[in-house]
Amino acid sequence: MITQGRTRPGVYRESAEVCVIGSGAGGAVVAAELAAAGREVVLLEQGGYHTPNDFDQREEHMLPMLFENAGMSTTEDGAVGILHGRCVGGSTVHNLAYCFRAPAPILALWEEKHEVRDLASLQDSFERVERALGVQRIIPEEVNLLNRKLQLGAERLGYHGLVAKHNRIGCVRSGFCILGCAYGSKQSMLVTYIPRADRAGARIWADCRADRIEASAPGRRRVVATLLDARGRAHGEMEVEASVVVCCAGAIATPLLLEASGLGNSSGQRGRNLHLHPTVIAGGIFEEPLHSYYGIPQSYYIDEFIDLEHDPRSGHILMPIAGFPVLTASTLPGFGRELFGYLRDLPRLGGLLALLHDQSSGSVERGSGDRPRIRYRLTDEDRHELMRGLQHTVEVLWASGAEQVIVAYAKDPLVLRPEDGTAEIKQRGVREGAIPLTSTHPQSTCRMGGDGKTSVVNSWGELHDTQGIFVADMSVFPTSLGAPPQITTAALADRTAQHILQRWPELRT
Ligand SMILES: Cc1cc2nc3c(=O)[nH]c(=O)nc-3n(C[C@H](O)[C@H](O)[C@H](O)COP(=O)(O)OP(=O)(O)OC[C@H]3O[C@@H](n4cnc5c(N)ncnc54)[C@H](O)[C@@H]3O)c2cc1C
Structure with a gap:
């Protein structure tokens, strides 16, 4: 079920096995894979739920509807404009749909220099993700x-x-891909993995911003969130109790969320790189x-x-x-x-x-x-x-x-x-x-690696310093990718989801 927080002011409590935060290339895949395998999933997305019928191809409407800060975010000095998504489906809703796998030499670098293990399993994830997204050569x-x-x-x-x-x-x-595909042709997360997660029983809350994660005891996590009205103002509260939390808020928001939660910084690398x-x-x-x-x-x-x-x-x-x-x-x-x-x-x-x-x-x-x-x-x-x-x-x-x-x-x-x-x-x-x-590709702020002194998450996306809290978005890239990143982000998220399933039910405790 997809609930629009903007129409539901009030105070809510949810309990689930897994809480996923963010619904873009990483979060939608994790939510769908886990829900399809029978896990009870709640997905929180701070942006709104908009469908292709809402995409009117006008910049003055679509930039505020689909982009963080209406597309006007920049670095502190204003030198680099940063575009990224804020809606159910994340940046995949307005991206330009190039599909590339991580180049082999980059994966080799991640294995050799950053000690990421078992990247061979990523090939199965690439195939699953490309099938689900209908990836094909442009004719x-x-x-x-x-x-x-x-x-x-x-x-x-x-x-x-x-x-x-x-x-x-x-x-x-x-040609209006960057303003959202009004024809439903672009196989973004909005029209692929999100409906699949929904059909598999995931409870999806749009307009719901996760503010912090409380990790009081193993197997018991709490996500504290705010419900937002149509103008992005707080008008309600949400708390989700879950055994496992997967942060997929993108490479800008995920380190901020971990910082607000006092998590993921035993290496001093959270938010760096x-x-x-x-x-x-x-x-x-x-x-x-x-x-x-x-x-x-x-x-x-x-x-x-x-x-x-x-x-x-x-x-x-x-x-x-x-x-x-x-x-x-x-x-x-x-x-x-x-x-x-x-x-x-x-x-x-x-x-x-x-x-x-x-x-x-x-x-x-x-x-x-x-x-x-x-x-x-x-x-x-x-x-x-x-x-x-x-x-x-x-x-x-x-x-x-x-x-x-x-x-x-x-x-x-x-x-x-x-x-x-x-x-x-x-x-x-x-x-x-x-x-x-x-x-349009911020990345690597919670990098993956085998060494807990130089990386934030391990080879499967779990925080080195806190069991049961994972990151599955573009923040985990150990280095710059050097190619369009949506397929690699989705494949790494798929691999993290398979890992969570393999470790179930151990992760509940
Ligand atoms: C204009 C543009 C064009 C692009 N073109 C291409 C392309 O052609 N090919 C390609 O491979 N890649 C492209 N990309 C990049 C690609 O879309 C991203 O690599 C990918 O979507 C990143 O996935 P993600 O899960 O890390 O983050 P996102 O897809 O950005 O999703 C993160 C989601 O988390 C939500 N969120 C953030 N904070 C919170 C919070 N506190 N609580 C709840 N939810 C939260 C956000 O609202 C967002 O919806 C493009 C990107 C842009 C901006």
Whole structure:
């Protein structure tokens, strides 16, 4: 049963075998797998329950409905914008549906350097998750105009790329994926694992924010939560008694929840090692209108500049990016007339972003009020790598036929023509605050590892310092992944769920 907390002010008590917190790529999988195996599950999600019928493709409605902080979250210094979900289904509801498994060299690094055990079992989880999400290769007819142009440009330059896999079935190619799929084609958690968890008897509470976990005795945990009204204001209370708690609130909220609970910090690593996969964007103006969102917005992917076999710790990938007016405006320079001048060309604008496989790291902790304090600094090497990435985006846009390329430096933006080259980008570089950086993949803040002195959770996601409390979301990645993360997050969550089932009923005590 799915209960909308916004319509149910009051004080509630639940008791279950397992309480799952957060309903995105990690939480939905854990809840469905455990409920389907007969465990009694309560799932708490702070965001609202919205269905494809509610997705009206308008940014002013969808950003507040589906995104944390209406998509306006940033690092403490404002240098990196962070987009992540706040709704039943989490970030999978508005993501762009690229599907990649964790690259083999990254899994090898996690095993060798971070002593994560038995990652071979992840292969079964990948298969189960991909089946459940309908993962398939994007067919050539589905590659939209912008992606086709960029593919041609990359091929002209001799750069390697590929048409990716995705989790859409019966896609009508409206291109509004990032505002929620109104057609129910994107196989997000909202239309796959959440209904499965519901059918299997999980009790799902939307608009219910977990505030802390009390771990008074083994086998007896209590989650203290707040029921929220439609505007996010407290209007009720919830307490869940459970033997096992699985935190799946995402890499920003999970360490905050553990911090509020005084848990998970015996290594001093809780909230540390934040990787962001920061991106920098160049916008190309083409001669003819592209309406670059139309079709499947991201299908092609350039991996020429990442070679994980030889160096699993650095590199960058290039991905097309299409924008609607509000999100595009937030990455373009200027205000008023200047900004309007750029936005007038929106139909002819197509973007390419460079996404960094970052070594740089940051931290998440509780700030003043209810705002998290998110800190992140690029290392000099990563600044250089992102600068190279930005140069590559510009080169590919030109080779794809763009007449001009806009690089949105905050002061004095660059508008480049092919004859200008990219020397100016090298000179200016990529520095926090000087050019917009965006992250859609915060990760690693409760990293997994075999050594309790350097990691927060063990190889199956259980806190090193507290039995029966698990983490199953993107926070457990031991390092930056270097690839789109939803499938790896879901597969690791599936593996954690199988582990909990194997240890049942021991975990009750
Ligand atoms: C714009 C965008 C595009 C993306 N595109 C892709 C893509 O193409 N391919 C890909 O692989 N990945 C993509 N991603 C990333 C992918 O969606 C995430 O990797 C994945 O969803 C992370 O799963 P998660 O479970 O860690 O967190 P989420 O899916 O973000 O779920 C966390 C949930 O926990 C809830 N929560 C937080 N705090 C609390 C609390 N205290 N109490 C209760 N609930 C709480 C949140 O509201 C949220 O719903 C994209 C992300 C974004 C933002």
